[in-house]
Amino acid sequence: MHAATTSLAPANSMRGEWTQFAAFLKRPTLPARAPMPRLASLGAVWRLFLLDLAVMGVLLGIAGLVMSTGITVPETALAGIDIGPAVVFAVVVFAPLVEEIAFRGWLSGRPGHVLALIVLLGAGLAAIMLSGSGTIYAALVGGAGLLAALAILFALRRRAAMGWFARFFPVLFWLSTLAFASVHLFNFPAEDMAMALPLVLPQFATGTMLGYLRVHYGLWASVLLHLLHNGAFISLVLLAGSAG
Incomplete structure:
Protein backbone atom coordinates (compact mmCIF):
# COMPACT_ATOMS: atom_id res chain seq x y z
CA MET A 1 0.00 0.00 0.00
CA HIS A 2 1.16 3.49 -0.75
CA ALA A 3 -0.15 6.99 -1.12
CA ALA A 4 -2.12 7.78 -4.24
CA THR A 5 -1.40 10.59 -6.62
CA THR A 6 -1.42 14.16 -5.40
CA SER A 7 -4.59 16.23 -5.45
CA LEU A 8 -5.42 19.21 -7.62
CA ALA A 9 -4.39 22.66 -6.44
CA PRO A 10 -7.14 24.33 -4.39
CA ALA A 11 -9.59 26.38 -6.44
CA ASN A 12 -10.53 29.86 -5.25
CA SER A 13 -13.21 30.75 -7.77
CA MET A 14 -16.31 29.35 -9.43
CA ARG A 15 -14.58 29.04 -12.77
CA GLY A 16 -11.53 27.44 -11.18
CA GLU A 17 -13.59 24.84 -9.31
CA TRP A 18 -15.67 23.95 -12.34
CA THR A 19 -12.54 23.71 -14.49
CA GLN A 20 -10.92 21.35 -11.99
CA PHE A 21 -14.10 19.29 -11.83
CA ALA A 22 -14.12 18.99 -15.64
CA ALA A 23 -10.45 17.94 -15.57
CA PHE A 24 -11.27 15.35 -12.91
CA LEU A 25 -14.06 13.86 -15.06
CA LYS A 26 -11.72 13.73 -18.05
CA ARG A 27 -9.18 11.81 -16.01
CA PRO A 28 -10.42 10.70 -12.58
CA THR A 29 -7.42 10.60 -10.24
CA LEU A 30 -7.36 9.64 -6.58
CA PRO A 31 -5.75 12.31 -4.36
CA ALA A 32 -3.33 11.29 -1.63
CA ARG A 33 -5.85 12.12 1.09
CA ALA A 34 -8.78 14.49 1.46
CA PRO A 35 -8.03 17.35 3.88
CA MET A 36 -9.66 17.64 7.26
CA PRO A 37 -12.95 19.59 7.28
CA ARG A 38 -12.30 23.30 7.09
CA LEU A 39 -14.39 26.40 6.54
CA ALA A 40 -12.75 27.20 3.20
CA SER A 41 -13.94 23.87 1.79
CA LEU A 42 -17.53 25.02 2.16
CA GLY A 43 -16.83 27.24 -0.84
CA ALA A 44 -16.21 24.16 -2.98
CA VAL A 45 -19.50 22.60 -1.84
CA TRP A 46 -21.34 25.83 -2.66
CA ARG A 47 -19.74 26.10 -6.11
CA LEU A 48 -20.63 22.50 -6.95
CA PHE A 49 -24.16 23.03 -5.61
CA LEU A 50 -24.64 25.94 -8.02
CA LEU A 51 -23.36 23.75 -10.86
CA ASP A 52 -25.73 20.99 -9.71
CA LEU A 53 -28.68 23.42 -9.82
CA ALA A 54 -27.68 24.56 -13.30
CA VAL A 55 -27.45 20.99 -14.60
CA MET A 56 -30.75 20.05 -12.95
CA GLY A 57 -32.37 23.11 -14.50
CA VAL A 58 -31.26 22.05 -17.98
CA LEU A 59 -32.41 18.45 -17.47
CA LEU A 60 -35.78 19.55 -16.06
CA GLY A 61 -36.19 21.86 -19.04
CA ILE A 62 -35.54 18.97 -21.43
CA ALA A 63 -38.00 16.80 -19.51
CA GLY A 64 -40.61 19.56 -19.76
CA LEU A 65 -40.14 19.78 -23.52
CA VAL A 66 -40.50 16.00 -23.86
CA MET A 67 -43.69 16.00 -21.79
CA SER A 68 -45.11 18.86 -23.84
CA THR A 69 -45.08 16.57 -26.88
CA GLY A 70 -47.53 14.27 -25.14
CA ILE A 71 -45.06 11.64 -23.98
CA THR A 72 -45.98 10.32 -20.53
CA VAL A 73 -43.13 9.75 -18.08
CA PRO A 74 -43.33 7.33 -15.11
CA GLU A 75 -44.13 8.83 -11.70
CA THR A 76 -41.68 8.54 -8.83
CA ALA A 77 -42.33 6.86 -5.51
CA LEU A 78 -43.05 10.28 -3.96
CA ALA A 79 -46.05 10.79 -6.22
CA GLY A 80 -49.24 10.60 -4.19
CA ILE A 81 -47.40 10.34 -0.84
CA ASP A 82 -48.29 12.71 1.95
CA ILE A 83 -44.93 14.42 2.51
CA GLY A 84 -44.68 15.00 6.24
CA PRO A 85 -41.72 15.65 8.54
CA ALA A 86 -40.70 11.97 8.59
CA VAL A 87 -40.52 11.79 4.79
CA VAL A 88 -38.61 15.07 4.60
CA PHE A 89 -36.10 13.82 7.17
CA ALA A 90 -35.67 10.53 5.31
CA VAL A 91 -35.10 12.24 1.97
CA VAL A 92 -33.00 15.20 3.10
CA VAL A 93 -30.93 13.72 5.95
CA PHE A 94 -31.11 9.93 6.22
CA ALA A 95 -30.82 9.06 2.50
CA PRO A 96 -27.81 11.33 1.81
CA LEU A 97 -25.91 9.98 4.81
CA VAL A 98 -26.57 6.31 4.04
CA GLU A 99 -26.05 6.64 0.29
CA GLU A 100 -22.79 8.56 0.63
CA ILE A 101 -21.38 5.99 3.03
CA ALA A 102 -22.46 3.13 0.77
CA PHE A 103 -21.56 4.56 -2.64
CA ARG A 104 -18.66 6.89 -1.88
CA GLY A 105 -17.36 6.27 1.65
CA TRP A 106 -14.91 3.72 0.25
CA LEU A 107 -13.79 5.83 -2.74
CA SER A 108 -10.85 7.07 -0.69
CA GLY A 109 -9.24 3.68 -1.28
CA ALA A 161 -4.89 4.44 -0.10
CA MET A 162 -4.18 0.98 -1.47
CA GLY A 163 -1.97 0.98 -4.55
CA TRP A 164 -4.23 -1.23 -6.66
CA PHE A 165 -7.21 0.98 -5.76
CA ALA A 166 -5.41 4.08 -7.01
CA ARG A 167 -4.55 2.35 -10.28
CA PHE A 168 -8.13 1.25 -10.91
CA PHE A 169 -9.70 4.39 -9.47
CA PRO A 170 -11.15 5.69 -12.79
CA VAL A 171 -13.08 2.44 -13.27
CA LEU A 172 -14.19 2.33 -9.63
CA PHE A 173 -15.30 5.97 -9.74
CA TRP A 174 -17.51 5.46 -12.79
CA LEU A 175 -18.89 2.18 -11.46
CA SER A 176 -19.81 3.92 -8.20
CA THR A 177 -21.51 6.74 -10.09
CA LEU A 178 -23.39 4.30 -12.33
CA ALA A 179 -24.51 2.20 -9.35
CA PHE A 180 -25.72 5.32 -7.54
CA ALA A 181 -27.82 6.36 -10.53
CA SER A 182 -29.10 2.83 -11.18
CA VAL A 183 -30.37 2.28 -7.63
CA HIS A 184 -32.74 5.22 -8.15
CA LEU A 185 -34.56 3.19 -10.79
CA PHE A 186 -36.26 1.48 -7.84
CA ASN A 187 -38.07 4.79 -7.25
CA PHE A 188 -40.23 3.79 -10.20
CA PRO A 189 -42.63 0.86 -10.68
CA ALA A 190 -40.93 -2.31 -11.91
CA GLU A 191 -42.83 -2.28 -15.19
CA ASP A 192 -41.64 1.28 -15.92
CA MET A 193 -37.94 0.86 -15.14
CA ALA A 194 -36.89 0.65 -18.79
CA MET A 195 -38.71 3.89 -19.61
CA ALA A 196 -37.27 5.48 -16.45
CA LEU A 197 -33.63 5.07 -17.55
CA PRO A 198 -33.37 8.66 -18.88
CA LEU A 199 -34.98 9.89 -15.65
CA VAL A 200 -31.97 8.88 -13.55
CA LEU A 201 -29.62 11.08 -15.59
CA PRO A 202 -29.90 13.76 -12.85
CA GLN A 203 -28.63 11.25 -10.28
CA PHE A 204 -25.79 10.25 -12.60
CA ALA A 205 -24.77 13.88 -13.12
CA THR A 206 -25.01 14.67 -9.41
CA GLY A 207 -23.11 11.48 -8.62
CA THR A 208 -20.07 12.73 -10.53
CA MET A 209 -20.05 15.91 -8.42
CA LEU A 210 -20.49 13.95 -5.21
CA GLY A 211 -17.57 11.69 -6.12
CA TYR A 212 -15.35 14.67 -6.90
CA LEU A 213 -16.15 16.32 -3.58
CA ARG A 214 -15.70 13.08 -1.65
CA VAL A 215 -12.14 12.40 -2.78
CA HIS A 216 -10.92 16.01 -2.89
CA TYR A 217 -12.64 17.47 0.19
CA GLY A 218 -13.88 14.54 2.26
CA LEU A 219 -17.01 12.50 2.83
CA TRP A 220 -18.61 15.32 4.81
CA ALA A 221 -18.52 17.50 1.67
CA SER A 222 -20.33 14.96 -0.49
CA VAL A 223 -22.90 14.37 2.26
CA LEU A 224 -23.53 18.12 2.50
CA LEU A 225 -23.98 18.54 -1.26
CA HIS A 226 -26.27 15.50 -1.32
CA LEU A 227 -28.31 17.04 1.49
CA LEU A 228 -28.58 20.35 -0.38
CA HIS A 229 -29.53 18.58 -3.62
CA ASN A 230 -32.28 16.52 -1.97
CA GLY A 231 -33.45 19.56 -0.03
CA ALA A 232 -33.85 21.53 -3.25
CA PHE A 233 -35.68 18.60 -4.85
CA ILE A 234 -38.13 18.11 -2.00
CA SER A 235 -38.73 21.86 -1.91
CA LEU A 236 -39.74 21.79 -5.58
CA VAL A 237 -42.08 18.87 -4.90
CA LEU A 238 -43.71 20.70 -1.99
CA LEU A 239 -44.05 23.91 -4.02
CA ALA A 240 -45.59 22.02 -6.91
CA GLY A 241 -48.02 20.35 -4.52
CA SER A 242 -49.06 23.63 -2.90
CA ALA A 243 -49.51 25.26 -6.33
CA GLY A 244 -51.73 22.42 -7.41
Missing part, protein backbone atom coordinates in the same frame (compact mmCIF):
# COMPACT_ATOMS: atom_id res chain seq x y z
CA ARG A 110 -7.99 3.58 2.29
CA PRO A 111 -8.21 0.10 3.83
CA GLY A 112 -10.01 1.33 6.94
CA HIS A 113 -12.83 2.84 4.91
CA VAL A 114 -13.17 -0.21 2.67
CA LEU A 115 -13.13 -2.74 5.52
CA ALA A 116 -15.47 -0.65 7.68
CA LEU A 117 -18.04 -0.55 4.87
CA ILE A 118 -17.79 -4.32 4.35
CA VAL A 119 -18.41 -4.84 8.08
CA LEU A 120 -21.36 -2.44 8.07
CA LEU A 121 -22.92 -4.14 5.04
CA GLY A 122 -22.44 -7.57 6.59
CA ALA A 123 -23.94 -6.47 9.89
CA GLY A 124 -26.84 -4.80 8.08
CA LEU A 125 -27.66 -7.94 6.11
CA ALA A 126 -27.39 -10.06 9.25
CA ALA A 127 -29.68 -7.66 11.12
CA ILE A 128 -32.27 -7.88 8.33
CA MET A 129 -32.14 -11.68 8.41
CA LEU A 130 -32.54 -11.68 12.20
CA SER A 131 -35.35 -9.12 12.24
CA GLY A 132 -37.91 -11.91 12.03
CA SER A 133 -36.57 -13.39 15.28
CA GLY A 134 -37.05 -10.15 17.16
CA THR A 135 -35.89 -6.57 16.95
CA ILE A 136 -33.57 -6.99 19.93
CA TYR A 137 -31.35 -9.46 18.04
CA ALA A 138 -31.26 -7.28 14.96
CA ALA A 139 -30.39 -4.24 17.07
CA LEU A 140 -27.58 -6.10 18.84
CA VAL A 141 -26.05 -7.28 15.57
CA GLY A 142 -26.38 -3.83 14.03
CA GLY A 143 -24.83 -2.18 17.07
CA ALA A 144 -21.96 -4.66 17.14
CA GLY A 145 -21.32 -4.04 13.45
CA LEU A 146 -21.24 -0.28 14.01
CA LEU A 147 -18.78 -0.61 16.90
CA ALA A 148 -16.58 -2.94 14.86
CA ALA A 149 -16.58 -0.51 11.93
CA LEU A 150 -15.60 2.37 14.20
CA ALA A 151 -12.80 0.28 15.70
CA ILE A 152 -11.49 -0.52 12.20
CA LEU A 153 -11.59 3.15 11.21
CA PHE A 154 -9.60 4.09 14.31
CA ALA A 155 -7.07 1.28 14.00
CA LEU A 156 -6.36 1.95 10.31
CA ARG A 157 -6.75 5.74 10.35
CA ARG A 158 -3.14 6.35 9.30
CA ARG A 159 -3.10 3.92 6.40
CA ALA A 160 -2.88 5.46 2.92
Whole structure:
Protein backbone atom coordinates (compact mmCIF):
# COMPACT_ATOMS: atom_id res chain seq x y z
CA MET A 1 0.00 0.00 0.00
CA HIS A 2 1.16 3.49 -0.75
CA ALA A 3 -0.15 6.99 -1.12
CA ALA A 4 -2.12 7.78 -4.24
CA THR A 5 -1.40 10.59 -6.62
CA THR A 6 -1.42 14.16 -5.40
CA SER A 7 -4.59 16.23 -5.45
CA LEU A 8 -5.42 19.21 -7.62
CA ALA A 9 -4.39 22.66 -6.44
CA PRO A 10 -7.14 24.33 -4.39
CA ALA A 11 -9.59 26.38 -6.44
CA ASN A 12 -10.53 29.86 -5.25
CA SER A 13 -13.21 30.75 -7.77
CA MET A 14 -16.31 29.35 -9.43
CA ARG A 15 -14.58 29.04 -12.77
CA GLY A 16 -11.53 27.44 -11.18
CA GLU A 17 -13.59 24.84 -9.31
CA TRP A 18 -15.67 23.95 -12.34
CA THR A 19 -12.54 23.71 -14.49
CA GLN A 20 -10.92 21.35 -11.99
CA PHE A 21 -14.10 19.29 -11.83
CA ALA A 22 -14.12 18.99 -15.64
CA ALA A 23 -10.45 17.94 -15.57
CA PHE A 24 -11.27 15.35 -12.91
CA LEU A 25 -14.06 13.86 -15.06
CA LYS A 26 -11.72 13.73 -18.05
CA ARG A 27 -9.18 11.81 -16.01
CA PRO A 28 -10.42 10.70 -12.58
CA THR A 29 -7.42 10.60 -10.24
CA LEU A 30 -7.36 9.64 -6.58
CA PRO A 31 -5.75 12.31 -4.36
CA ALA A 32 -3.33 11.29 -1.63
CA ARG A 33 -5.85 12.12 1.09
CA ALA A 34 -8.78 14.49 1.46
CA PRO A 35 -8.03 17.35 3.88
CA MET A 36 -9.66 17.64 7.26
CA PRO A 37 -12.95 19.59 7.28
CA ARG A 38 -12.30 23.30 7.09
CA LEU A 39 -14.39 26.40 6.54
CA ALA A 40 -12.75 27.20 3.20
CA SER A 41 -13.94 23.87 1.79
CA LEU A 42 -17.53 25.02 2.16
CA GLY A 43 -16.83 27.24 -0.84
CA ALA A 44 -16.21 24.16 -2.98
CA VAL A 45 -19.50 22.60 -1.84
CA TRP A 46 -21.34 25.83 -2.66
CA ARG A 47 -19.74 26.10 -6.11
CA LEU A 48 -20.63 22.50 -6.95
CA PHE A 49 -24.16 23.03 -5.61
CA LEU A 50 -24.64 25.94 -8.02
CA LEU A 51 -23.36 23.75 -10.86
CA ASP A 52 -25.73 20.99 -9.71
CA LEU A 53 -28.68 23.42 -9.82
CA ALA A 54 -27.68 24.56 -13.30
CA VAL A 55 -27.45 20.99 -14.60
CA MET A 56 -30.75 20.05 -12.95
CA GLY A 57 -32.37 23.11 -14.50
CA VAL A 58 -31.26 22.05 -17.98
CA LEU A 59 -32.41 18.45 -17.47
CA LEU A 60 -35.78 19.55 -16.06
CA GLY A 61 -36.19 21.86 -19.04
CA ILE A 62 -35.54 18.97 -21.43
CA ALA A 63 -38.00 16.80 -19.51
CA GLY A 64 -40.61 19.56 -19.76
CA LEU A 65 -40.14 19.78 -23.52
CA VAL A 66 -40.50 16.00 -23.86
CA MET A 67 -43.69 16.00 -21.79
CA SER A 68 -45.11 18.86 -23.84
CA THR A 69 -45.08 16.57 -26.88
CA GLY A 70 -47.53 14.27 -25.14
CA ILE A 71 -45.06 11.64 -23.98
CA THR A 72 -45.98 10.32 -20.53
CA VAL A 73 -43.13 9.75 -18.08
CA PRO A 74 -43.33 7.33 -15.11
CA GLU A 75 -44.13 8.83 -11.70
CA THR A 76 -41.68 8.54 -8.83
CA ALA A 77 -42.33 6.86 -5.51
CA LEU A 78 -43.05 10.28 -3.96
CA ALA A 79 -46.05 10.79 -6.22
CA GLY A 80 -49.24 10.60 -4.19
CA ILE A 81 -47.40 10.34 -0.84
CA ASP A 82 -48.29 12.71 1.95
CA ILE A 83 -44.93 14.42 2.51
CA GLY A 84 -44.68 15.00 6.24
CA PRO A 85 -41.72 15.65 8.54
CA ALA A 86 -40.70 11.97 8.59
CA VAL A 87 -40.52 11.79 4.79
CA VAL A 88 -38.61 15.07 4.60
CA PHE A 89 -36.10 13.82 7.17
CA ALA A 90 -35.67 10.53 5.31
CA VAL A 91 -35.10 12.24 1.97
CA VAL A 92 -33.00 15.20 3.10
CA VAL A 93 -30.93 13.72 5.95
CA PHE A 94 -31.11 9.93 6.22
CA ALA A 95 -30.82 9.06 2.50
CA PRO A 96 -27.81 11.33 1.81
CA LEU A 97 -25.91 9.98 4.81
CA VAL A 98 -26.57 6.31 4.04
CA GLU A 99 -26.05 6.64 0.29
CA GLU A 100 -22.79 8.56 0.63
CA ILE A 101 -21.38 5.99 3.03
CA ALA A 102 -22.46 3.13 0.77
CA PHE A 103 -21.56 4.56 -2.64
CA ARG A 104 -18.66 6.89 -1.88
CA GLY A 105 -17.36 6.27 1.65
CA TRP A 106 -14.91 3.72 0.25
CA LEU A 107 -13.79 5.83 -2.74
CA SER A 108 -10.85 7.07 -0.69
CA GLY A 109 -9.24 3.68 -1.28
CA ARG A 110 -7.99 3.58 2.29
CA PRO A 111 -8.21 0.10 3.83
CA GLY A 112 -10.01 1.33 6.94
CA HIS A 113 -12.83 2.84 4.91
CA VAL A 114 -13.17 -0.21 2.67
CA LEU A 115 -13.13 -2.74 5.52
CA ALA A 116 -15.47 -0.65 7.68
CA LEU A 117 -18.04 -0.55 4.87
CA ILE A 118 -17.79 -4.32 4.35
CA VAL A 119 -18.41 -4.84 8.08
CA LEU A 120 -21.36 -2.44 8.07
CA LEU A 121 -22.92 -4.14 5.04
CA GLY A 122 -22.44 -7.57 6.59
CA ALA A 123 -23.94 -6.47 9.89
CA GLY A 124 -26.84 -4.80 8.08
CA LEU A 125 -27.66 -7.94 6.11
CA ALA A 126 -27.39 -10.06 9.25
CA ALA A 127 -29.68 -7.66 11.12
CA ILE A 128 -32.27 -7.88 8.33
CA MET A 129 -32.14 -11.68 8.41
CA LEU A 130 -32.54 -11.68 12.20
CA SER A 131 -35.35 -9.12 12.24
CA GLY A 132 -37.91 -11.91 12.03
CA SER A 133 -36.57 -13.39 15.28
CA GLY A 134 -37.05 -10.15 17.16
CA THR A 135 -35.89 -6.57 16.95
CA ILE A 136 -33.57 -6.99 19.93
CA TYR A 137 -31.35 -9.46 18.04
CA ALA A 138 -31.26 -7.28 14.96
CA ALA A 139 -30.39 -4.24 17.07
CA LEU A 140 -27.58 -6.10 18.84
CA VAL A 141 -26.05 -7.28 15.57
CA GLY A 142 -26.38 -3.83 14.03
CA GLY A 143 -24.83 -2.18 17.07
CA ALA A 144 -21.96 -4.66 17.14
CA GLY A 145 -21.32 -4.04 13.45
CA LEU A 146 -21.24 -0.28 14.01
CA LEU A 147 -18.78 -0.61 16.90
CA ALA A 148 -16.58 -2.94 14.86
CA ALA A 149 -16.58 -0.51 11.93
CA LEU A 150 -15.60 2.37 14.20
CA ALA A 151 -12.80 0.28 15.70
CA ILE A 152 -11.49 -0.52 12.20
CA LEU A 153 -11.59 3.15 11.21
CA PHE A 154 -9.60 4.09 14.31
CA ALA A 155 -7.07 1.28 14.00
CA LEU A 156 -6.36 1.95 10.31
CA ARG A 157 -6.75 5.74 10.35
CA ARG A 158 -3.14 6.35 9.30
CA ARG A 159 -3.10 3.92 6.40
CA ALA A 160 -2.88 5.46 2.92
CA ALA A 161 -4.89 4.44 -0.10
CA MET A 162 -4.18 0.98 -1.47
CA GLY A 163 -1.97 0.98 -4.55
CA TRP A 164 -4.23 -1.23 -6.66
CA PHE A 165 -7.21 0.98 -5.76
CA ALA A 166 -5.41 4.08 -7.01
CA ARG A 167 -4.55 2.35 -10.28
CA PHE A 168 -8.13 1.25 -10.91
CA PHE A 169 -9.70 4.39 -9.47
CA PRO A 170 -11.15 5.69 -12.79
CA VAL A 171 -13.08 2.44 -13.27
CA LEU A 172 -14.19 2.33 -9.63
CA PHE A 173 -15.30 5.97 -9.74
CA TRP A 174 -17.51 5.46 -12.79
CA LEU A 175 -18.89 2.18 -11.46
CA SER A 176 -19.81 3.92 -8.20
CA THR A 177 -21.51 6.74 -10.09
CA LEU A 178 -23.39 4.30 -12.33
CA ALA A 179 -24.51 2.20 -9.35
CA PHE A 180 -25.72 5.32 -7.54
CA ALA A 181 -27.82 6.36 -10.53
CA SER A 182 -29.10 2.83 -11.18
CA VAL A 183 -30.37 2.28 -7.63
CA HIS A 184 -32.74 5.22 -8.15
CA LEU A 185 -34.56 3.19 -10.79
CA PHE A 186 -36.26 1.48 -7.84
CA ASN A 187 -38.07 4.79 -7.25
CA PHE A 188 -40.23 3.79 -10.20
CA PRO A 189 -42.63 0.86 -10.68
CA ALA A 190 -40.93 -2.31 -11.91
CA GLU A 191 -42.83 -2.28 -15.19
CA ASP A 192 -41.64 1.28 -15.92
CA MET A 193 -37.94 0.86 -15.14
CA ALA A 194 -36.89 0.65 -18.79
CA MET A 195 -38.71 3.89 -19.61
CA ALA A 196 -37.27 5.48 -16.45
CA LEU A 197 -33.63 5.07 -17.55
CA PRO A 198 -33.37 8.66 -18.88
CA LEU A 199 -34.98 9.89 -15.65
CA VAL A 200 -31.97 8.88 -13.55
CA LEU A 201 -29.62 11.08 -15.59
CA PRO A 202 -29.90 13.76 -12.85
CA GLN A 203 -28.63 11.25 -10.28
CA PHE A 204 -25.79 10.25 -12.60
CA ALA A 205 -24.77 13.88 -13.12
CA THR A 206 -25.01 14.67 -9.41
CA GLY A 207 -23.11 11.48 -8.62
CA THR A 208 -20.07 12.73 -10.53
CA MET A 209 -20.05 15.91 -8.42
CA LEU A 210 -20.49 13.95 -5.21
CA GLY A 211 -17.57 11.69 -6.12
CA TYR A 212 -15.35 14.67 -6.90
CA LEU A 213 -16.15 16.32 -3.58
CA ARG A 214 -15.70 13.08 -1.65
CA VAL A 215 -12.14 12.40 -2.78
CA HIS A 216 -10.92 16.01 -2.89
CA TYR A 217 -12.64 17.47 0.19
CA GLY A 218 -13.88 14.54 2.26
CA LEU A 219 -17.01 12.50 2.83
CA TRP A 220 -18.61 15.32 4.81
CA ALA A 221 -18.52 17.50 1.67
CA SER A 222 -20.33 14.96 -0.49
CA VAL A 223 -22.90 14.37 2.26
CA LEU A 224 -23.53 18.12 2.50
CA LEU A 225 -23.98 18.54 -1.26
CA HIS A 226 -26.27 15.50 -1.32
CA LEU A 227 -28.31 17.04 1.49
CA LEU A 228 -28.58 20.35 -0.38
CA HIS A 229 -29.53 18.58 -3.62
CA ASN A 230 -32.28 16.52 -1.97
CA GLY A 231 -33.45 19.56 -0.03
CA ALA A 232 -33.85 21.53 -3.25
CA PHE A 233 -35.68 18.60 -4.85
CA ILE A 234 -38.13 18.11 -2.00
CA SER A 235 -38.73 21.86 -1.91
CA LEU A 236 -39.74 21.79 -5.58
CA VAL A 237 -42.08 18.87 -4.90
CA LEU A 238 -43.71 20.70 -1.99
CA LEU A 239 -44.05 23.91 -4.02
CA ALA A 240 -45.59 22.02 -6.91
CA GLY A 241 -48.02 20.35 -4.52
CA SER A 242 -49.06 23.63 -2.90
CA ALA A 243 -49.51 25.26 -6.33
CA GLY A 244 -51.73 22.42 -7.41
